[in-house]
Amino acid sequence: PGVPLVTLRSPYHSVVRPILRYVRSTKARSGGHDLVVVLIPVVVPRRLRHRILHNQMDLVLDAVLHRRKDVVVARIPYRLED
Numbered sequence: 001p002g003v004p005l006v007t008l009r010s011p012y013h014s015v016v017r018p019i020l021r022y023v024r025s026t027k028a029r030s031g032g033h034d035l036v037v038v039l040i041p042v043v044v045p046r047r048l049r050h051r052i053l054h055n056q057m058d059l060v061l062d063a064v065l066h067r068r069k070d071v072v073v074a075r076i077p078y079r080l081e082d
Contacts, residue, residue, distance in 0.1 A: 015057055016064050023071055037072045038065055044077045 010018045023036050042058045045051055058075060065073045 016061055019061065020064065023065075023068070027070060032070070035070060035072060037074065040073065040075045041078050042075050043080060045080045050080075 006022070008018050008022055019038065023038070026034060026036055038061075040058045040061055043054045045054065062073050062075060065071050
């Protein structure tokens, strides 16, 4: 309640740059006083051998965002069914 959910779309395959740009712009608008929460969906296939087929972008994004002290990162598992 009272917290906006923002979905960022990128016409390119870059995920990290648009999110970092948005975090910086949000911090600039607030004067640096807001805390930004980034929710990262993580695809979790049912079978272990299928995990290698899925992109590991969540790990890259998580590592980049954890460097910032004004960002909270939450990885949310999304389980795939057969």
